[in-house]
Amino acid sequence: MPEIEPQNQSLKALTGLHLWHAPMSSCSQRVRIVMAETGQNFESHEVNLERGEHASEAYQAIHPKGVVPALVDNGHLIIESIDIIQHVAGKDSPLMKAASHEILARADAAQADLKLLTFEFLFRGAPAKPDAAVQAFQRNHKNAWLTSFHRDFAAGFDRDRIEQAVARTRDDFEFLDARLSDGRVFLAGEQMSLEDVAWMPNAHRFQLMGWPFQRTAHLAKWFERMKQRPSYRKGLSEWENPAAIAMFTAYSAKRQAEGTGITSFAGLSA
Incomplete structure (x- = not known):
């Protein structure tokens, strides 16, 4: 599912790339690697999995499955890592x-x-x-x-x-x-x-x-x-x-x- 409607409507007002991720999450690592490969910067929102921040009401309003990563690109919310890396790479890029x-x-x-x-x-x-x-x-x-x-x-x-x-x-x-x-x-x-x-x-x-x-x-x-x-x-x-x-x-x-x-x-x- 490339894009979903956010429960937290304030996400729609965000500009640029915003990434909710965890430092050692393998799926988060994928996204950060493709960001580095394509030279794109992102606003980092770290989710502390050890403290259970992914179980918070606030985070589950961003990612309904309560896992990382989640990406907002100019108000558009994408939540699956494979979909995210394809979106970040771009359909016409050599990576894609x-x-x-x-x-x-x-x-x-x-x-x-x-x-x-x-x-x-x-x-x-x-x-x-x-x-x-x-x-x-x-x-x-x-x-x-x-x-x-x-x-x-x-x-x-x-x-x-x-x-x-x-x-x-x-x-x-x-x-x-x-x-x-x-x-x-x-x-x-x-x-x-x-x-x-x-x-x-x-x-x-x-x-x-x-x-x-x-x-x-x-x-x-x-x-x-x-x-x-x-x-x-x-x-x-x-x-x-x-x-x-x-x-x-x-x-x-x-x-x-x-x-x-x-x-x-x-x-x-x-």
Whole structure:
């Protein structure tokens, strides 16, 4: 859905680009990367997910699903990250023209698994939130899928659910690796495109989890190239919290040492 009618009518009076985002949200990273690639500036509105700001009435009046990112472009509200990056890039831009709808749709579908695996292999190592904060989130957030997801996380995900998410991710990365096996520089060929933008944050997130990218050598080399781009630094790494990255890295290493890390699922250790 490229554009929606805002519940908060004051958004219609905004001029320029306004982005509601979270520093380490993978979908927010996509949008900031394409902003950097296209040289566009935006008015930043950070949403603190740790404090549950996305469950506030004020934010849910901006994004009815209560997730990030959300973009307002001269009064027009767009809420899905794939739609946002296409809008920001512009239909006549090289970034847009070179991109395949199939690859973008696959990146979009991959977000559910990325979320589940992020919570399991990174966020589970974070300090538990106070009961009052957990209860407030459940009470105030209107997105039934998201509140159910958080309850499942607190109870512990079933191993089969994790296995399936890891297997789908493995299939995605093997698909992308095969696409790159002809020696192309970017996912779409010799031209940087929204395909690269859409998948860069995913590769980064799974690297934090200890994903065995040595299994997909072409994809590993692609990601190393992507990390050298100024847009990667400006849209992703400069927004990261070093303390959080250190915590995630340590927790991932602990899980791997215990034999419960991501490589212990879906035959990744084979």
